[in-house]
Amino acid sequence: MAETSLIFPAQEYRRRIGALQAEMEQGGHDALILTSPADVFYVTGFLTRFWESPARPWFLLIPRAGDPVAVIPAIGADLMGRTWITDIRTWDAPDPVDDGVSLLAESLATMVPANGAIGLPMGLETHLRMPLGDYLRLADRLAPRRMTNATAVVQRVREIKSEAEIDKIRAICSIASDTFDNVHDFARGGEPLDRVFRAFQAMLLDHGADWVSYVAGGAGPGGYGDVISPADARPLASGDILMLDTGAVKDGYFCDFDRNYAIGPAPDDARRAHAALHAATEDALAQLRPGMLARDAHRILTEGLRKRGAQPGGGRLGHGLGLTLTEWPSFTPKDTTELRAGMVLTLEPGAEIAPGRILVHEENIVLRDSGPELLSRRAPADLPELPA
Amino acid sequence: MAETSLIFPAQEYRRRIGALQAEMEQGGHDALILTSPADVFYVTGFLTRFWESPARPWFLLIPRAGDPVAVIPAIGADLMGRTWITDIRTWDAPDPVDDGVSLLAESLATMVPANGAIGLPMGLETHLRMPLGDYLRLADRLAPRRMTNATAVVQRVREIKSEAEIDKIRAICSIASDTFDNVHDFARGGEPLDRVFRAFQAMLLDHGADWVSYVAGGAGPGGYGDVISPADARPLASGDILMLDTGAVKDGYFCDFDRNYAIGPAPDDARRAHAALHAATEDALAQLRPGMLARDAHRILTEGLRKRGAQPGGGRLGHGLGLTLTEWPSFTPKDTTELRAGMVLTLEPGAEIAPGRILVHEENIVLRDSGPELLSRRAPADLPELPA
Numbered sequence: 001m002a003e004t005s006l007i008f009p010a011q012e013y014r015r016r017i018g019a020l021q022a023e024m025e026q027g028g029h030d031a032l033i034l035t036s037p038a039d040v041f042y043v044t045g046f047l048t049r050f051w052e053s054p055a056r057p058w059f060l061l062i063p064r065a066g067d068p069v070a071v072i073p074a075i076g077a078d079l080m081g082r083t084w085i086t087d088i089r090t091w092d093a094p095d096p097v098d099d100g101v102s103l104l105a106e107s108l109a110t111m112v113p114a115n116g117a118i119g120l121p122m123g124l125e126t127h128l129r130m131p132l133g134d135y136l137r138l139a140d141r142l143a144p145r146r147m148t149n150a151t152a153v154v155q156r157v158r159e160i161k162s163e164a165e166i167d168k169i170r171a172i173c174s175i176a177s178d179t180f181d182n183v184h185d186f187a188r189g190g191e192p193l194d195r196v197f198r199a200f201q202a203m204l205l206d207h208g209a210d211w212v213s214y215v216a217g218g219a220g221p222g223g224y225g226d227v228i229s230p231a232d233a234r235p236l237a238s239g240d241i242l243m244l245d246t247g248a249v250k251d252g253y254f255c256d257f258d259r260n261y262a263i264g265p266a267p268d269d270a271r272r273a274h275a276a277l278h279a280a281t282e283d284a285l286a287q288l289r290p291g292m293l294a295r296d297a298h299r300i301l302t303e304g305l306r307k308r309g310a311q312p313g314g315g316r317l318g319h320g321l322g323l324t325l326t327e328w329p330s331f332t333p334k335d336t337t338e339l340r341a342g343m344v345l346t347l348e349p350g351a352e353i354a355p356g357r358i359l360v361h362e363e364n365i366v367l368r369d370s371g372p373e374l375l376s377r378r379a380p381a382d383l384p385e386l387p388a
Numbered sequence: 389m390a391e392t393s394l395i396f397p398a399q400e401y402r403r404r405i406g407a408l409q410a411e412m413e414q415g416g417h418d419a420l421i422l423t424s425p426a427d428v429f430y431v432t433g434f435l436t437r438f439w440e441s442p443a444r445p446w447f448l449l450i451p452r453a454g455d456p457v458a459v460i461p462a463i464g465a466d467l468m469g470r471t472w473i474t475d476i477r478t479w480d481a482p483d484p485v486d487d488g489v490s491l492l493a494e495s496l497a498t499m500v501p502a503n504g505a506i507g508l509p510m511g512l513e514t515h516l517r518m519p520l521g522d523y524l525r526l527a528d529r530l531a532p533r534r535m536t537n538a539t540a541v542v543q544r545v546r547e548i549k550s551e552a553e554i555d556k557i558r559a560i561c562s563i564a565s566d567t568f569d570n571v572h573d574f575a576r577g578g579e580p581l582d583r584v585f586r587a588f589q590a591m592l593l594d595h596g597a598d599w600v601s602y603v604a605g606g607a608g609p610g611g612y613g614d615v616i617s618p619a620d621a622r623p624l625a626s627g628d629i630l631m632l633d634t635g636a637v638k639d640g641y642f643c644d645f646d647r648n649y650a651i652g653p654a655p656d657d658a659r660r661a662h663a664a665l666h667a668a669t670e671d672a673l674a675q676l677r678p679g680m681l682a683r684d685a686h687r688i689l690t691e692g693l694r695k696r697g698a699q700p701g702g703g704r705l706g707h708g709l710g711l712t713l714t715e716w717p718s719f720t721p722k723d724t725t726e727l728r729a730g731m732v733l734t735l736e737p738g739a740e741i742a743p744g745r746i747l748v749h750e751e752n753i754v755l756r757d758s759g760p761e762l763l764s765r766r767a768p769a770d771l772p773e774l775p776a
Contacts (some may be wrong), residue, residue, distance in 0.1 A: 036442075047618055048604075048616045048617065048618060049601075049602050049603060049604060049616075049618070050602075050604065050616035052601050052602040052635060052712075052713045053602075053712070053713050053714040054424075054513050054514070054515060054712055054713075054714065055513050055707065055714045055716075055718065074702060074703065075614070075615075075616065075702075075703050076616060078613055078614040078617075078744075079614055079616055079617050092702070092703070092720075094512060094513065094704065094718050094720070094723075095720075095722060096512055096718075096722055096723055096724075097722065099512060120520065122519055122520035122521040122524075123519055123521055124482060124484055124487060124519060125442050125443050125482065125519070126442070126519050126520070127442060127515060127516070127517050127518070127519070127520075128515070128516060128520045129515050130515070131510055131511055131512060131513070131514050131515070132508065132510035132514070132515075132516045132523070133510040133511055133537055133539075135520070136510075149521055151521075194598070197598075198593040198594065198596075198597075198598075199593075201589075201590075201593050201599065201600075202589075202590035202593045202594060205586040205587075205589050205590045206586065206590060208586075209586075210582070210585075210586075210618065210619075211589065211600070211603065212589075212599070212600070213437075213440050214437050214438075214440040214441075215437060215599065216436075216437060216438065225466055226463070226466040226467055227463075228436045228437075228438035228463065228464060228467055229436065229466075229467050230435055230436060230437070230598065231598075247440060314462060314463075314480070315462065315463050315480070316482065319443065324440075324441070324442055325440045325441045325442075326441040326442065326443045328443075330443065330482050330484075332480075332482070332483075334483060334484055334485065335482075335484055336484075356466075
């Protein structure tokens with residue numbers, strides 16, 4: 001297992017640490033505390049589904065210069081020891097009296113001068129994956145050191161994917177594309193939606209996904225109601241539009257896109273909405289460039305829908321993608337994040353056909369200097385039909 | 389979909405709210421903020437895999453008396469509207485300027501007097517699923533109201549499962565048991581471990597799991613090294629011990645247990661270790677009673693191993709189970725949580741056969757007044773053999 005637990009060569013992680021340290025310098029942070037599965041994986045290659053257990057916190061410390069320090073539960077020492085990280089400090093977790101706080105405080109006190117700043121991601125789209133009470137105790141123990149907002153440090157670095165990362169996302173997109181091309185194997189009129197969801201996940205695994213962290217979708221006459229509900233047991237019926245959406249994972253990297261299917265002949269309004277979504281996505285594929293802002297992508301997609309007579313759905317129309325199902329930025333009218341070459345993004349326009357009846361269409365891209373390069377296999381312009 | 393999104397009748401949720409409010413009264417909390425998927429699901433029935441996206445926070449507020457209030461992203465209004473919750477307040481998330489903080493602060497300011505206490509889970513095994521910066525802003529805006537530690541409120545109520553919940557856990561345990569009984573369909577000598585992991589997940593889905601949130605395991609000559617690593621592509625070989633462990637999910641409830649298999653004839657020391665693990669588990673099944681402490685379970689399992697000549701592995705030897713893969717308490721020497729009837733627990737003794745070579749054995753139970761009732765189908769006493 002020694003080699004596989006690295007995912008990438010050590011130099012890839014060293015490059016990432018260097019980039020984070022450059023941003024830390026810029027932001028005035030003397031150390032960085034990372035606690036989330038994606039952030040820890042990003043700098044170490046430590047990949048495990050064990051994060052599913054909320055019992056134990058895990059800490060990865062990055063000093064302003066030099067190598068990172070892992071402060072982790074003893075149960076993870078073996079796996080972390082097979083990554084490129086060499087300074088690994090452990091405690092027996094869970095410990096109801098002191099669940100790593102003292103070890104973490106000591107490690108940081110040595111790393112950061114008393115007048116120093118300790119950065120953590122604490123902004124939009126971040127969570128602190130440790131008990132809040134322990135964080136407050138830690139901040140107290142480390143005073144007069146300040147706890148500072150290092151959201152930008154992590155986001156500026158993680159949002160630009162290396163070619164090695166892009167290859168990983170392309171691989172899982174290809175697995176999902178193969179699966180979407182074979183939905184006719186398990187979805188047709190009469191088949192209950194919950195069985196379709198199960199078979200969809202099984203086929204993703206069969207095509208090579210390591211695991212399937214996200215499946216959503218919907219089905220209803222001429223469109224579906226929302227895109228986050230679990231599946232019920234209602235059988236698919238003629239005239240339904242079925243949507244399947246997945247965040248499957250390979251080597252720790254996600255895809256996130258969906259496909260729509262008509263059960264039998266599609267109602268005209270659904271066919272028109274699908275064509276408008278496809279065409280608006282073509283606009284974005286043609287026009288998006290580095291230097292634009294996230295809100296420009298929203299504008300392009302919204303205008304693309306309107307000029308084809310479709311009513312844009314609410315919410316964001318795309319987002320970042322990579323180590324989690326969704327990453328910043330968000331394609332909303334309010335997000336002014338600059339789009340840069342190397343960002344992996346989703347284009348996700350939605351159209352409202354009637355109240356409570358929507359269609360959502362999604363592709364995954366990497367933004368190049370010359371514009372978007374597709375990572376998902378492009379959806380057909382015409383809504384495909386499954387047997388009723 | 390209207391009915392299925394509830395999972396349980398509304399009265400089950402009303403009972404839970406009542407129990408939480410009784411504990412809030414006891415702890416002096418005037419309101420409770422819940423942010424985690426499990427806590428929100430517990431009181432509402434709001435079940436979605438959309439939590440996989442870290443982009444948006446979700447809030448469920450429980451006043452000291454009266455019905456809960458959901459403060460959530462607009463994208464969830466439809467699904468939350470199909471639960472028993474009627475007071476649903478939404479904002480357009482993600483919003484880089486104010487991601488629900490004002491709406492949340494206003495809702496809490498009305499609910500809690502200026503000298504009041506607002507409780508949140510902030511202790512062991514909890515995470516605050518919102519940006520830390522937003523939490524600090526919220527606490528500022530709500531002052532002089534105090535933010536208080538309500539970990540015990542949630543844990544005291546959630547740790548006792550209703551019969552309806554036990555039925556759900558029994559159902560997913562049965563699905564996993566059926567799958568473990570058919571591992572010979574996909575695991576044998578020559579088969580790479582990563583393909584075994586994929587086929588295992590697909591079979592869990594085929595047997596009726598809604599999704600598979602956790603799969604771990606290991607394989608190695610006469611035992612495995614750790615239990616949290618992802619699978620590599622090494623083919624299973626004669627003399628290997630294969631372990632598969634899963635947290636599969638049905639209707640929002642988890643199982644969490646494993647099974648061991650020998651590839652061809654098992655080495656004697658592995659067979660002896662398996663028999664010792666099985667016998668130590670029998671001791672716990674016979675002896676555990678309400679009123680004992682979590683550390684007593686650790687002692688029973690440890691002594692059970694020692695008296696059969698096995699070396700107990702480190703770490704905890706079992707834990708709570710239900711809405712997440714692992715819940716409190718922990719079977720460690722330090723955990724003094726009282727075991728109570730209605731707790732669903734795992735018994736998870738591990739034995740070290742040689743340095744770097746362990747065996748772990750796990751069952752799921754519900755603790756009754758008369759002792760443990762198995763929810764997983766009991767593992768065979770003799771290590772089962774798969775074709776080499």
